[in-house]
Amino acid sequence: MTSEAERRSLAEKTGLxxxxxxxxxxxxxxxxxxxxxxxxxxxxxxxxxxxxxxRELRKLPTQGPGVxxxxxEENAGALDIGDGWxxxxxxxxxxxxxxxxxxQGAATGVGGILRDIYTMGARPICFLDSLRLGEIRGEEPxxxxxxxxxxxxxxxxxxxxxxxxxxxxxGELTFDSSYDGNPxxxxxxxxxxxxxxxxxxxxxxxxxxxxxxxSLTGRDGLKGAAFASRLLGAxxxxxxxxxQVGDPFMGKILMEACLELFxxxxxxxxxxxxxxxxxxxxxxxxxxRGEAGMEIDLDQVPLRERGMDAADILLSESxxxxxxxxxxxxxxxxxxxxxxxGVPLRQIGRVSEGGLLRYRKNGKVAVELPARLxxxxxxxxxxxxxxxxxxxxxxxxxxxxxxAECRSPWMTLAALPSLASxxxxxxxxxWMVGIGTVMGPGRADAAVLRVSLxxxxxxxxxxxxxxxRYAALDPRSGGRAAVxxxxxxxxxxxxxxxxxxxxxxxxxxxxxxxxxxxxGAVEGIAEACRAFxxxxxxxxxxxxxxxxxxxxxxxxxxxxIGQIEREEEITPMGFQREGDRLLLLGGWGEGLSGSxxxxxxxxxxxxxxxxxxxxxxxxxxxxLRRLIxxxxxxxxxxxxxxxxxxxLLESSLAGPGRMGVELSLPTSPTAEELLxxxxxxxxxxxxxxxxxxxxxxxxxxxEIAVEPIGRVxxxxxxxEQAQDRLEIEVAELERIWSGALPGLMSPKGEFA
Numbered sequence: 175m176t177s178e179a180e181r182r183s184l185a186e187k188t189g190l191x192x193x194x195x196x197x198x199x200x201x202x203x204x205x206x207x208x209x210x211x212x213x214x215x216x217x218x219x220x221x222x223x224x225x226x227x228x229r230e231l232r233k234l235p236t237q238g239p240g241v242x243x244x245x246x247e248e249n250a251g252a253l254d255i256g257d258g259w260x261x262x263x264x265x266x267x268x269x270x271x272x273x274x275x276x277x278q279g280a281a282t283g284v285g286g287i288l289r290d291i292y293t294m295g296a297r298p299i300c301f302l303d304s305l306r307l308g309e310i311r312g313e314e315p316x317x318x319x320x321x322x323x324x325x326x327x328x329x330x331x332x333x334x335x336x337x338x339x340x341x342x343x344x345g346e347l348t349f350d351s352s353y354d355g356n357p358x359x360x361x362x363x364x365x366x367x368x369x370x371x372x373x374x375x376x377x378x379x380x381x382x383x384x385x386x387x388x389s390l391t392g393r394d395g396l397k398g399a400a401f402a403s404r405l406l407g408a409x410x411x412x413x414x415x416x417x418q419v420g421d422p423f424m425g426k427i428l429m430e431a432c433l434e435l436f437x438x439x440x441x442x443x444x445x446x447x448x449x450x451x452x453x454x455x456x457x458x459x460x461x462x463r464g465e466a467g468m469e470i471d472l473d474q475v476p477l478r479e480r481g482m483d484a485a486d487i488l489l490s491e492s493x494x495x496x497x498x499x500x501x502x503x504x505x506x507x508x509x510x511x512x513x514x515x516g517v518p519l520r521q522i523g524r525v526s527e528g529g530l531l532r533y534r535k536n537g538k539v540a541v542e543l544p545a546r547l548x549x550x551x552x553x554x555x556x557x558x559x560x561x562x563x564x565x566x567x568x569x570x571x572x573x574x575x576x577x578a579e580c581r582s583p584w585m586t587l588a589a590l591p592s593l594a595s596x597x598x599x600x601x602x603x604x605w606m607v608g609i610g611t612v613m614g615p616g617r618a619d620a621a622v623l624r625v626s627l628x629x630x631x632x633x634x635x636x637x638x639x640x641x642x643r644y645a646a647l648d649p650r651s652g653g654r655a656a657v658x659x660x661x662x663x664x665x666x667x668x669x670x671x672x673x674x675x676x677x678x679x680x681x682x683x684x685x686x687x688x689x690x691x692x693x694g695a696v697e698g699i700a701e702a703c704r705a706f707x708x709x710x711x712x713x714x715x716x717x718x719x720x721x722x723x724x725x726x727x728x729x730x731x732x733x734x735i736g737q738i739e740r741e742e743e744i745t746p747m748g749f750q751r752e753g754d755r756l757l758l759l760g761g762w763g764e765g766l767s768g769s770x771x772x773x774x775x776x777x778x779x780x781x782x783x784x785x786x787x788x789x790x791x792x793x794x795x796x797x798l799r800r801l802i803x804x805x806x807x808x809x810x811x812x813x814x815x816x817x818x819x820x821x822l823l824e825s826s827l828a829g830p831g832r833m834g835v836e837l838s839l840p841t842s843p844t845a846e847e848l849l850x851x852x853x854x855x856x857x858x859x860x861x862x863x864x865x866x867x868x869x870x871x872x873x874x875x876x877e878i879a880v881e882p883i884g885r886v887x888x889x890x891x892x893x894e895q896a897q898d899r900l901e902i903e904v905a906e907l908e909r910i911w912s913g914a915l916p917g918l919m920s921p922k923g924e925f926a
Contacts, residue, residue, distance in 0.1 A: 176205050188215035194553055201547050209533075209540050212485040213548060216451045217458065220717050223552035226683040227715040230696045238709040240672060248375050249290040249447065251711020252367070253672045255737055259627050260372065261634060262296040263364035265304075265677045265733045267716040272359040275417040276326025277333070280359050282395075282418040284334040285425050285493050287363040289447035292429050293496070295373035295436045296365030299610060300623055301335050303345040303361050304638045304677065304731045308354030310591055310918050316354045321919060323357050330420075331361070332602040337422035338429065342603035343614050343621035345638055348592040348815075352642075355721035360677040360714070362638055362733040366625055373436055375446045376464035377525045382443055382502050384468060384523040386453065387512060388428045388495040390478035394419045395452075395491025424494040424517070431515035432496060441507050444499035453522075454488035454548075456497040458531055461545035467530040470523035472540065484533060484540035499525060559693045560686035567780045569766055574844040577898040583775055584819050584849065588907055590774060593816050594914035595827075616828055618746050619663035619812055622738065633738035635669035641815070642727035643773050644783040649691045651783040653698025653730050655854060658791050659814055660734035661706055665795040666810035666857055668743035668802045669736030671706060674699075676713040676732050681725030683717050691728035692717070699730060705788035708734075743802050747811040748828030749835070754808050754860040754886045756837060757869060758818075760794055761879030763853020764843040770815050771850035784854050791855045797876050798857055806865045813856040819849040821858050822891055823911060826904050834904045837884025839895040848895075860886055 176184070176199065181192040188195075188211055198206050198214055206214065220226050236245040242260050243252040250264035268283025284301060291298045305327060308320040335342045340363075377384075395418035436442055444464065446456040453475065461468050472487045482490075498519075500508055505521070512519040526532070531548070533541040544551075575583070587593055600615035612633065613622035620637035639659040645652025657674065664671045676699060681688035692715075703710055719726045738744055766772045767781030801807050811825045826834060839848050861869050866882060873880035891907070893900045 175199050184211065190215050190218060194218060197553065209485045210543060212489060213454050213541065216489055217455060217548045218552050222450050222455060224715055225553050226555055226557055226717065227678070227692065228554045229556050230693055233696055233700045234710040235700060235703050236709055238673070238707070241709050241711065242369065243372065245710055245712040249293050251673065251675065252294065252372060253711065253735070255632055257630055258369050260367055260369055261364055261672070261735055262291055262294045262367060263362065263675055263735050264290050264712050265360055265362040265638065265675045265731065266290070266714040267358065267360045267677050267679060269356065269358050269679065269716050269719055271417040272327055272357055273355060276323045277330040278417055278419055280327040280330030281334040281420040282493050283359050283361045284331055285420045285422065286449045287361045288338065288340070288425065288429070289449065289496070291363045291365040292433060293373065293375065293445050293447045294367065295371045296367035297433060298340050298363055298365040299625060300621065300636060301340060301342040301361060301363050302621065302636055302638045302733065303331055303342065304358070304640065305345065305347045306353050306358040306642065306729060307349055309349060309351045320354060325919065327357060327359055328599050328602055334420055334422045336604045338426045339607050341605045341607045341611050343605050343611055343623065347596050347599060348642070350642065350727055352724065352727045354723055356719050356726055358679050358719070358726070358729055360679070360731050362636070362675070364634070364636055364735060366627065371436060373442060373445050375460050376444045377460040377466040377468065377499050378443050378464045379502065380525055380527045382525045383500050383505055383521050384470065384525065385498040385500060385508065385519055385521050386475060386495060387498055387517055387519045389421060389424050389492055390476045390518065391487060391490050391495070392478045392492045393482065393486060393490060396486065396489055418491050418493050420493045427515045428494050428496060428517050431512050431517045435508055435511045438507055440501055441504045442498060443501055446497045448495040448497060450491065452488065452490045452492065453497070458545045458548040460497065460499060461529065461531055462549040465529060467526040467528045467545065468523055469526050470533045472533055472535045474520060474522040476518055476520050484535040488533065557683050557689040558686040559690040561690050561694065569772060569778055569781060575846050577839065577845040577893060577895045577900045580845050580849055581900055581902060583771065584902065585910055586775060587771060587816050587819060587850070588823060588911040589914040590770065591915060591918060592770065593820055595912045596915065597912065598915040598919055612744055613667065613746065617748070619666040619810070620669060620736065622667055622744050633741060633744060635664050635667045635736040635738055636733065637663040638731060638733040639663060640729060640731035642729045643770065644768055645691065645695055645728040645730055647768050647781065647783040649694030649728055650698035651786060652728065653695035654702040654786040654788065655784065656730050656732040657699055657702035657706065658786050658788065658854060659812065660732045661795060662791070662812040662857065664734055664736035665798045666745060666747070666812050668738045668745040670799060671708055671734055671736045673709045673711050674703065674732050674734045675711055676730065678713070678715045679719055679726065679729035679731065680717050681720045688725060695728060695730040699732065702788055705792055742805065745802050745807055745810050746828065747825055748809055748830065749825050749833045749860055749886045750808045750829055752833060752887045753863055755863055755866040755882060756835060756884045756886065757859050757861060757866070758856060758881040758883050759798065759859060759873065759878060760856035762840060762848060762881060763851050763856060764847050765853065766847055766851050769817060769850055769852040784852050786854045793876065794855055794857070794878055797873065797878050801869060801872070806861050806869060808860045808862065810857055810859045813858060814852065817850045817852050823907050825858060826891065827908055827911070832889070832904050832908065833886050834888040834890045834892065835884050835886055836888065836892045839893060841896050845895055
């Protein structure tokens with residue numbers, strides 16, 4: 175056994191803890207060799223084994239009546255959508271790589287989540303993304319760098335998604351200085367598959383051949399998982415070798431070859447994409463799931479570089495590669511399919527018994543380890559957590575603005591990069607490819623897709639949401655709010671929620687404050703999911719999101735999938751007809767704490783997060799879906815960032831005629847609170863004039879707060895509060911809102 179001093183020295187080199195190295199030695203009965211230690215350094219990293227977060231993730235509800243594959247069982251979760259079909263979906267991050275090489279980091283993030291979906295046998299149907307970057311306004315070096323990062327990230331997502339022919343149909347983009355140098359790039363993908371064609375990622379059948387398919391293996395992405403499990407350095411150039419390089423054209427043909435082969439029942443026994451830790455991870459995970467072993471000859475792995483040793487080959491994260499365990503005797507069928515698509519396919523080993531992984535290089539055993547020791551038996555910790563609760567400090571007293579005085583801050587909010595039109599982003603995405611997009615970016619609260627399944631048509635809705643301001647003020651409330659907003663967006667689009675996947679982006683788990691934020695957010699997500707009766711089917715944890723300037727805001731992100739029963743129930747956010755009546759479901763709300771108005775315009779980053787009343791949310795959204803099914807709702811848009819002011823702006827501009835409104839505000843609370851407050855559980859709907867009374871009575875009968883606030887019409891937003899008036903031309907707001915992001919992102923001598 176190694177000495178304590180030797181273990182400390184090895185820990186510094188590998189990123190493992192000295193006690194973890196001792197644990198490996200005890201399990202093996204000997205010190206691991208250099209290649210084995212390299213495997214443990216990656217597979218026991220947070221990115222691969224979730225050793226610091228797994229205890230918290232067990233608090234999430236993962237079961238439900240529609241769950242076919244639950245969290246942790248396979249590469250992605252699967253939910254029943256009826257008629258023998260399932261939707262498979264997941265969200266993952268590529269934060270650190272995107273900070274170092276934004277184009278390739280984001281592009282390979284798309285490629286990675288794509289493989290997770292079709293590895294399950296599902297045909298991918300869409301992407302969404304959740305992006306968070308630092309301040310992009312101004313000419314300071316940080317702002318210029320953040321604009322460079324944004325160009326690269328959006329360009330990388332567009333490049334990969336457009337090339338593989340899968341639409342990117344929506345997402346979110348927010349900015350805060352805490353993300354300077356550490357952007358968040360979370361990418362969601364969904365696909366559909368017949369129940370009987372779901373693929374599993376387990377090795378089985380002693381003697382069955384193990385193949386690697388796709389791109390050749392190089393040195394790109396070496397130890398990328400370990401890189402993602404530590405803090406970013408001040409100089410990112412040293413980390414560039416850890417960033418993978420994507421090839422979407424190979425990604426496309428690899429996907430098609432795999433899906434065609436999966437359709438031949440019984441050929442593929444197990445399949446695993448090669449993402450983090452490459453061959454080392456994919457072979458150990460499939461072997462452990464199947465309680466099997468593997469004999470792998472690393473000399474058979476097709477390489478594109480000379481001089482690669484065993485550790486290089488095992489830990490390379492070269493993209494567009496797949497591990498396939500085939501039924502012995504049917505290898506020729508796989509070779510035929512992959513030759514048709516022009517995708518390299520090479521046998522590298524066989525399944526063995528006993529649960530032992532044995533990798534050979536140059537005819538000698540380079541690694542001999544139990545598969546479970548690398549995976550299921552990885553350490554799990556409970557870190558010290560410091561609770562963060564909502565502050566009782568109220569917004570400093572100031573003279574409330576009159577309604578007329580709210581004109582200027584309304585214009586300012588419309589121009590904020592976090593609230594302004596994101597057309598600059600989504601016009602770079604091919605969101606119509608495949609002609610299944612019914613509601614694309616900016617048209618409804620959730621993206622809606624039409625999916626044709628062997629003569630049946632189904633409508634699926636998807637959204638991705640999160641509010642880091644709320645989580646910073648109260649992590650638990652932020653977790654609840656992320657789920658509630660996602661479900662609200664689905665309901666406002668006409669969808670019944672099916673389940674969620676989450677991406678948990680936080681700082682260093684060894685800091686009690688940061689770990690407390692993670693714990694609080696997970697508990698909030700779990701609480702909200704139980705209230706809505708939704709399973710969490712999987713997701714991703716991204717920790718160590720700190721740059722030399724500090725930690726990011728705690729950023730729990732929730733992606734949710736829902737189903738719409740009939741095409742007629744698909745509901746837009748834009749005002750549809752002159753004369754329709756505006757109803758505010760959920761009431762006026764009060765307070766400004768946690769709002770982007772308080773945060774950015776008033777500079778008040780304290781106070782409490784907006785409260786989330788889950789029982790009220792459940793009742794409200796149940797009623798909303800009922801009204802939509804009855805055909806009385808013409809448009810629906812939830813109130814979130816920017817409150818009523820931004821909801822009115824977006825609904826006016828998303829409709830067919832850029833229609834304005836005339837509405838009345840009560841005399842209290844203040845005009846600022848009524849327009850810019852972000853009280854939760856509220857939806858702005860429009861109904862025909864003759865339906866207004868019936869809808870109001872239905873709300874009252876179900877004890878849902880409802881306020882008839884005005885009518886659609888004209889080309890102005892005309893508001894009154896007692897004797898006070900405010901009038902803004904829709905076209906003027908549109909110029910500010912639609913021009914803000916393009917104006918900031920014009921080249922100005924900067925390079926992507």
